[in-house]
Amino acid sequence: MRTIEWRDGTVVTINQLKLPHETELLRLKNCDEVAEAIKKMKIRGAPLLGAAAAYALALVAYHSKAKEKKRLIRELEEAAEKLRRTRPTGVNLFWAVERILNKAYAFHGNTKELAALVVEEANRIADEDAAANRSIGKYGASLIMDGDVVLTHCNAGALATVEYGTALGVIRAAVEQSKKVRVIATETRPKLQGARLTAYELKRDGISVTLISDTMVGYIMYRRMVNKVVVGADRIVRDAVINKIGTYQIAVLAKEHGIPFYVAAPKSTFDLAHTSAEVTIEERSPEEITCIGSERIAPESIAVLNPAFDVTPLNYVTAVICEDGILYMDDLASLKPARLAQNEQE
Amino acid sequence: MRTIEWRDGTVVTINQLKLPHETELLRLKNCDEVAEAIKKMKIRGAPLLGAAAAYALALVAYHSKAKEKKRLIRELEEAAEKLRRTRPTGVNLFWAVERILNKAYAFHGNTKELAALVVEEANRIADEDAAANRSIGKYGASLIMDGDVVLTHCNAGALATVEYGTALGVIRAAVEQSKKVRVIATETRPKLQGARLTAYELKRDGISVTLISDTMVGYIMYRRMVNKVVVGADRIVRDAVINKIGTYQIAVLAKEHGIPFYVAAPKSTFDLAHTSAEVTIEERSPEEITCIGSERIAPESIAVLNPAFDVTPLNYVTAVICEDGILYMDDLASLKPARLAQNEQE
Numbered sequence A, B: 001m002r003t004i005e006w007r008d009g010t011v012v013t014i015n016q017l018k019l020p021h022e023t024e025l026l027r028l029k030n031c032d033e034v035a036e037a038i039k040k041m042k043i044r045g046a047p048l049l050g051a052a053a054a055y056a057l058a059l060v061a062y063h064s065k066a067k068e069k070k071r072l073i074r075e076l077e078e079a080a081e082k083l084r085r086t087r088p089t090g091v092n093l094f095w096a097v098e099r100i101l102n103k104a105y106a107f108h109g110n111t112k113e114l115a116a117l118v119v120e121e122a123n124r125i126a127d128e129d130a131a132a133n134r135s136i137g138k139y140g141a142s143l144i145m146d147g148d149v150v151l152t153h154c155n156a157g158a159l160a161t162v163e164y165g166t167a168l169g170v171i172r173a174a175v176e177q178s179k180k181v182r183v184i185a186t187e188t189r190p191k192l193q194g195a196r197l198t199a200y201e202l203k204r205d206g207i208s209v210t211l212i213s214d215t216m217v218g219y220i221m222y223r224r225m226v227n228k229v230v231v232g233a234d235r236i237v238r239d240a241v242i243n244k245i246g247t248y249q250i251a252v253l254a255k256e257h258g259i260p261f262y263v264a265a266p267k268s269t270f271d272l273a274h275t276s277a278e279v280t281i282e283e284r285s286p287e288e289i290t291c292i293g294s295e296r297i298a299p300e301s302i303a304v305l306n307p308a309f310d311v312t313p314l315n316y317v318t319a320v321i322c323e324d325g326i327l328y329m330d331d332l333a334s335l336k337p338a339r340l341a342q343n344e345q346e
Helices: A031-039 A046-063 A069-084 A092-106 A111-141 A167-176 A193-204 A214-222 A247-256 A329-334 A337-345 B031-039 B046-063 B069-084 B092-106 B111-141 B167-176 B193-204 B214-222 B247-256 B329-334 B337-345
Strands: A004-007 A010-014 A025-028 A149-152 A182-186 A209-212 A228-231 A240-244 A261-264 A309-313 A319-322 A325-328 B004-007 B010-014 B025-028 B149-152 B182-186 B209-212 B228-231 B240-244 B261-264 B309-313 B319-322 B325-328
Touching: A004 A046, A004 A111, A010 A046, A025 A031, A031 A046, A031 A069, A046 A069, A046 A092, A046 A111, A069 A092, A069 A111, A092 A111, A111 A167, A111 A261, A111 A319, A111 A325, A149 A167, A167 A193, A167 A228, A167 A261, A182 A193, A182 A214, A193 A209, A209 A214, A214 A247, A214 B214, A214 B247, A214 B309, A228 A247, A240 A247, A247 A261, A247 A309, A247 B214, A247 B247, A309 B214, A325 A329, B004 B046, B004 B111, B010 B046, B025 B031, B031 B046, B031 B069, B046 B069, B046 B092, B046 B111, B069 B092, B069 B111, B092 B111, B111 B167, B111 B261, B111 B319, B111 B325, B149 B167, B167 B193, B167 B228, B167 B261, B182 B193, B182 B214, B193 B209, B209 B214, B214 B247, B228 B247, B240 B247, B247 B261, B247 B309, B325 B329
Parallel strands: A149 A182, A149 A228, A182 A209, A228 A261, A261 A319, B149 B182, B149 B228, B182 B209, B228 B261, B261 B319
Antiparallel strands: A004 A010, A010 A025, A240 A309, A319 A325, B004 B010, B010 B025, B240 B309, B319 B325
């Protein structure tokens, strides 16, 4: 199955907090349940959050008792606001919400037809994400050579998207081309998406993966045990890639060791109207640092920092791989906000 | 109390695996118990391992039933071999073992007198470590300015030494000079010495400390939230500092951000007869990566790497602070192996 699916007026997805030990399916019935699952990171991954937000609005439209279009639009707007308040940094969620609202605003017809349109648009967003990942994989695989050892951070895999994955989509496509590729996955503290999700999905799919702690990145580069880095992104702005905390230092280390650093992300992650200074970096709960599962690992009431994302200036990025192709530094610098609009309008 | 003490024919120390939740004192009665505690990291920290190894030999000498000096020396040699097999990377343990054996070889007298000499020498090694840390603190504090925010990695504190600490000794001395200093401690996966030990001992002593995950180092440097780095060392060779895994990447990041990177270590950590290529980097159990306490965080039978140390070439090191003063790059390059011998011979 896909990581997220529409089934008879519900949204079915995997509870990613229970992985790798248990595959618990969530059957979400309304927007509040989706918003709560996003806040708690049962659902995570920027492209997946786009699809999840779209489906949350689909749930609102599908189950609405509104008699007038105006009323349904109000309900969608209220739900949109709840969704926007879940997580501030990744842009795909905002992008999907805007796209659905704009469709609704432009629509002329009755509430039943509008509800059907919203569900259809949400499904289209999910389908497009799946297709974008395949395309990213195809372009990205051209950068991966037989015998490469690729380091990845966090989880930019099937579990972070509707299916296939962005960074891991590139790996999958290279493997499908019969290239021998080995992956090194950082565990990605604090939430351990590398240990729990990337290690799990690559192992499940028979792709060679070795897990390391986040402290080992420099050493394995120093020892020449890795020759490429591919990561995903939560938002690509005019001057930087914003991605899971720890990405920036991997980019700096890659540059120091002459290792290419690639970012794989669909155009729904692009936000070229903004710069990194304008983006809110989410600060999450201290318990993510002081506890791991039921295990407390630090003294009581210790001060902590817990930014969930960091900022990698574009000069550390070798190229961005999107569904349209491979964008090198010069391409990135010349990209206009208008480019994103194409995607919104198809 | 000191982190390790000789008490009536036993060695008393803190079980560091139980911190910060419980302060369990270990009362070790023979060399095997000390060796086991070292292997399991109940006792850890390069300078402390030197003192612990010396005391382990003191236990052998003190409890020996040998009637001849030759026999006691054989027992010491056998114990020395066991100690050398505990952990290969830090040099202080090897240094302390050699120092005690050389004292024994040079001694002329009966077994009872030799046993007393070994205990005395072990106590002297511990006393010298305590004094070295105070001296390191004094020199190091001259580098710390009022208002500094200092990042440290792992635990190079009182708990890693006989008392006071190397890197944290520098912080303590600066605080004793009434400088306002704040510390940022990396949690230091996999063994979490930063979260469990550094956060604990600084908080206990009323020194401002903020805990971060190892993924956040680059970001807080990028945000200019830290302006100095001070770490300890497990072995300083002719071309590099060998220290806890994760040190190297912090040094690279510090250089990239123009932040001074200091290493605080006593001369017993110097091994200038060797280069980094000649040092064995300890590879520890996969479970340190796949489990945290009772919590399994990765899929079953996943491949992992777990080097316990890494190699920081001297060009990333601003200076080494030892008990004789501050050694800058040129001083380090011109240091001769003979320098270490002074220390061995007092």
